[in-house]
Amino acid sequence: DTAVSQTPKYLVTQMGNDKSIKCEQNLGHDTMYWYKQDSKKFLKIMFSYNNKELIINETVPNRFSPKSPDKAHLNLHINSLELGDSAVYFCASSPPGLGATGELFFGEGSRLTVL
């Protein structure tokens, strides 16, 4: 059983399109995250939700809109895609405050390529 699963794994699209990446976790965690890893391999946090409530919102263009229908799901919708949005997007989950161990559980990533 995959603990944190993301779909799709690969996504190729044209500039200006709108796309979504879905994430689901079966670990029973309250907190979920989206991270972006660009071509230089920097891994940066974008958003975090705790039990469907937004708790972290880094400086991200408002073309990016996370949605958490329930605490096991955190989807990322991106409007009007730009070339610079090309990256690998990682979903992660954890207990609140990262729990006792500080362990984040990451998905396998979704590679977005904007042409």
Added chain:
Amino acid sequence: DAKTTQPPSMDCAEGRAANLPCNHSTISGNEYVYWYRQIHSQGPQYIIHGLKNNETNEMASLIITEDRKSSTLILPHATLRDTAVYYCIVREYGNNRLAFGKGNQVVVIP
């Protein structure tokens, strides 16, 4: 912003212990040291964490200096599957943010 400094890359011999250094000279008293690694094209994976005592688990050992300004992650018997980018991270307990820096690209050589 990452509060740690690591070498950008290093090579290790297969079967030998790999010692990965990390400097965190501005660490405060309530901040822990965490280590993660990212094997190519996969999501980062938690390895170990500590506050001031040395820690060991099935994956690695973490040695933190007495002044807590630096630490070393030890992979006791490096294998080819340990080739990855290793991230040393400092985090205040209870803070949801894990700030990943540039990491250390470790290559295990046969």
